[in-house]
Amino acid sequence: MAASPSVPRRKSRRQSAGAGALLLAPALILVLLFLVVPVGYTIRLSMAKGPGFNLNGFVGLANYQRLAIDPNFFSTVDGPSGALVNSVLWMLLALPACILIGLVVALAADKQKFESIIRGAFFLPMVLSGTVLGIIWLFVYSPSPQLGLLNAALRTDKSWLGDAATVNPALMAAWVWGATGLSVVIIAAALKGVSEDLIEASRLDGANRRQIFWYVTLPSIRLPLSFLLTTQLVQVLKVFDVVYVMTGGGPAGASKTMALMFYEQTFSSLKPQYGAAVVTVMSIVIVIAYLIARQTGRDNQS
Amino acid sequence: MKKLGFAIIAVLPMLAMTACSGGTAPTSAASGSAAASAGGAAVTIVGPWRSTEADTFEKVLDGFRKKTGITVTYSGVPDVVAALTPRISAGSPPDIAILPTGNGFLDYSAQGVLKPLTFMQSEMTSDFDQALINQFSKDGKAYAIPTRADMGNVLLYNPSVVKTPPATWADLVALCGTAKATYNKSCTAGMGKDVWPLYLIFQASYISTNGADKYNDLLSGKIPFDDASVSEAVKRVTMFYSNDWVAGGTSGAMGSGLVDGLSRVFGTSADALVANAGSWGVGLVEGAVDKTAVEGKTIDFVQFPYDEAGKGAVVVNTDAAVLLTDNASVQSLAKYLASAEGQGLFVQSGYTVSNKTVDVSSLTGAKAKTANFLKTGKLGASLISNDLKNQLQTLLGKAINDPTKIDALLKAFAPVAAAGIGG
Numbered sequence: 001m002a003a004s005p006s007v008p009r010r011k012s013r014r015q016s017a018g019a020g021a022l023l024l025a026p027a028l029i030l031v032l033l034f035l036v037v038p039v040g041y042t043i044r045l046s047m048a049k050g051p052g053f054n055l056n057g058f059v060g061l062a063n064y065q066r067l068a069i070d071p072n073f074f075s076t077v078d079g080p081s082g083a084l085v086n087s088v089l090w091m092l093l094a095l096p097a098c099i100l101i102g103l104v105v106a107l108a109a110d111k112q113k114f115e116s117i118i119r120g121a122f123f124l125p126m127v128l129s130g131t132v133l134g135i136i137w138l139f140v141y142s143p144s145p146q147l148g149l150l151n152a153a154l155r156t157d158k159s160w161l162g163d164a165a166t167v168n169p170a171l172m173a174a175w176v177w178g179a180t181g182l183s184v185v186i187i188a189a190a191l192k193g194v195s196e197d198l199i200e201a202s203r204l205d206g207a208n209r210r211q212i213f214w215y216v217t218l219p220s221i222r223l224p225l226s227f228l229l230t231t232q233l234v235q236v237l238k239v240f241d242v243v244y245v246m247t248g249g250g251p252a253g254a255s256k257t258m259a260l261m262f263y264e265q266t267f268s269s270l271k272p273q274y275g276a277a278v279v280t281v282m283s284i285v286i287v288i289a290y291l292i293a294r295q296t297g298r299d300n301q302s
Numbered sequence: 303m304k305k306l307g308f309a310i311i312a313v314l315p316m317l318a319m320t321a322c323s324g325g326t327a328p329t330s331a332a333s334g335s336a337a338a339s340a341g342g343a344a345v346t347i348v349g350p351w352r353s354t355e356a357d358t359f360e361k362v363l364d365g366f367r368k369k370t371g372i373t374v375t376y377s378g379v380p381d382v383v384a385a386l387t388p389r390i391s392a393g394s395p396p397d398i399a400i401l402p403t404g405n406g407f408l409d410y411s412a413q414g415v416l417k418p419l420t421f422m423q424s425e426m427t428s429d430f431d432q433a434l435i436n437q438f439s440k441d442g443k444a445y446a447i448p449t450r451a452d453m454g455n456v457l458l459y460n461p462s463v464v465k466t467p468p469a470t471w472a473d474l475v476a477l478c479g480t481a482k483a484t485y486n487k488s489c490t491a492g493m494g495k496d497v498w499p500l501y502l503i504f505q506a507s508y509i510s511t512n513g514a515d516k517y518n519d520l521l522s523g524k525i526p527f528d529d530a531s532v533s534e535a536v537k538r539v540t541m542f543y544s545n546d547w548v549a550g551g552t553s554g555a556m557g558s559g560l561v562d563g564l565s566r567v568f569g570t571s572a573d574a575l576v577a578n579a580g581s582w583g584v585g586l587v588e589g590a591v592d593k594t595a596v597e598g599k600t601i602d603f604v605q606f607p608y609d610e611a612g613k614g615a616v617v618v619n620t621d622a623a624v625l626l627t628d629n630a631s632v633q634s635l636a637k638y639l640a641s642a643e644g645q646g647l648f649v650q651s652g653y654t655v656s657n658k659t660v661d662v663s664s665l666t667g668a669k670a671k672t673a674n675f676l677k678t679g680k681l682g683a684s685l686i687s688n689d690l691k692n693q694l695q696t697l698l699g700k701a702i703n704d705p706t707k708i709d710a711l712l713k714a715f716a717p718v719a720a721a722g723i724g725g
Binding site: 050143248265 | 384388412414496497551555699
């Protein structure tokens with residue numbers, strides 16, 4: 001009788017699971033050490049009495065209750081104001097501006113002669129740190145027409161950063177200038193993937209440019225747009241460096257964001273427990289906004 | 303089996319790397335001291351002085367090093383509180399920290415991380431004004447050494463423009479009423495963007511209106527923040543920053559930082575007559591705004607315009623040295639930093655100090671004037687916690703934007719201040 005070829009023994013499920021767990025272990029350990037533990041510590045700190053960074057005492061949700069009535073965080077006196085309101089404003093204004101400008105520039109430069117130069121020019125501010133960007137725009141907004149580019153152009157001596165009505169749009173403009181480059185690059189790359197055959201077919205069917213953009217181009221780049229939206233959403237909700245350098249949250253807290261309030265409470269006011277409560281709420285807001293954005297993206301796709 | 307073996311071989315190095323990387327053991331000993339030196343354990347200091355100020359402090363430390371042979375390492379940082387807090391929490395603080403204007407002292411003393419100066423209490427009592435000792439004391443024990451000192455309530459002006467500086471508040475009101483007509487300039491320069499100058503001008507306004515005793519009572523909680531005296535002081539701050547007085551208008555002043563504000567009085571395109579700062583402002587102008595400034599001719603200062611009750615009252619801002627560890631070397635350095643010998647080396651480099659036994663005859667110009675104020679004035683020396691200071695600064699910003707809300711803002715702030723005073 002001829003020898004039969006050896007049949008590999010079916011690996012047991014337990015062995016497969018064990019090997020899988022072992023391979024995942026390093027990543028899981030890193031996630032545990034650098035994500036789960038710090039998050040847990042922060043939440044626990046937000047419920048501690050202090051002082052310092054000690055986890056002494058347990059005050060439950062007292063810091064969150066204080067936050068709920070803290071006018072520096074949220075107030076409706078004389079209209080909505082506070083760090084939470086400012087952060088939401090950033091999300092509603094700066095984020096769409098960043099993506100829309102990126103979309104317009106990418107579309108305008110697509111398949112043009114100097115496309116790479118235009119993309120490079122818009123990407124250049126991205127290499128600057130938030131601190132450098134803030135210092136540059138401090139000069140741009142300087143009230144003195146001899147120094148401030150904007151006031152020299154407008155022939156005025158307005159204090160853009162000293163006026164509560166203009167400080168937030170001024171800061172957002174500086175941030176958008178620095179962040180739009182990423183939008184341009186990602187959307188430009190996505191546009192390269194739009195099927196020429198689809199566009200040609202649409203044209204033959206009588207679609208105009210607007211219809212081609214709305215029904216062919218936009219759906220084709222929806223996935224990269226969705227990625228851009230979620231990543232920039234997180235960035236805009238935790239904006240800190242530009243605001244810190246340019247205004248420190250002033251005038252009188254008019255430009256204070258949640259991240260800045262966290263920093264101020266933890267390292268200036270030396271109330272790390274309260275700062276931990278601020279950053280915990282900030283993280284929850286970011287997660288909720290991210291989930292909504294992601295779900296909206298999925299709904300549109302389906 | 304073979305696949306499992308390969309998996310283990312693949313994973314083990316990664317596990318080893320994870321275990322070895324991101325070590326949590328502090329690189330320095332818990333005391334923060336470096337290795338022992340010839341005269342005893344080495345000492346580390348963290349402080350706000352950098353560049354030329356750090357050079358001066360190194361000269362002061364050289365005196366100690368030569369005398370004792372103890373190694374002392376000083377690090378200047380932009381923000382002492384932000385640098386110190388994580389180190390204290392991690393259990394590796396420096397041996398000594400210099401808190402600029404005592405910033406953070408109340409908070410750290412509430413945390414119980416500061417070491418008392420009981421070993422040198424008698425020297426402190428004989429060499430320092432009691433108001434300064436009280437400022438940095440808790441339960442009868444001193445916890446900080448006042449080192450460099452400046453006067454906080456001054457009005458800077460250019461004598462070549464303003465021949466007769468305003469002495470009283472009424473004089474300032476009169477000056478500002480005619481500034482545009484007489485000088486074709488705005489009266490005052492603001493610096494609200496940096497935020498802390500708002501607290502500075504509040505201190506100046508309150509002590510100059512009410513005197514040192516009431517000032518100390520306010521900041522120690524004996525006078526509530528919704529008292530009429532506070533309301534009046536805040537009103538004067540809003541007048542200083544009002545559209546009628548301040549260069550650039552209120553929003554311009556709130557958008558200008560310290561150097562921008564001083565430039566409006568002393569710069570090449572000066573458009574204001576006076577600015578509020580500390581006596582250190584003279585050096586800042588000479589260094590950063592107008593290097594050709596001549597003390598007494600193009601830059602000078604007077605006490606912030608006062609009422610009779612506040613005449614001669616001085617807000618004293620001192621940089622406080624606090625001990626975070628306690629050993630023989632640290633105590634030795636602490637005594638030296640408090641001594642006339644140690645602080646005298648600051649004076650030789652042109653700085654005013656807190657030790658009243660130091661010979662200041664070598665100082666000239668603005669420094670001599672400051673030293674005289676510190677020696678002869680009634681000292682307002684009180685601190686509030688950083689948290690309260692931040693809240694008060696925000697309140698002042700809101701009051702400047704809308705002076706009609708002063709009383710409402712103070713009424714809301716008063717219970718918060720009462721709860722928070724003392725740390």
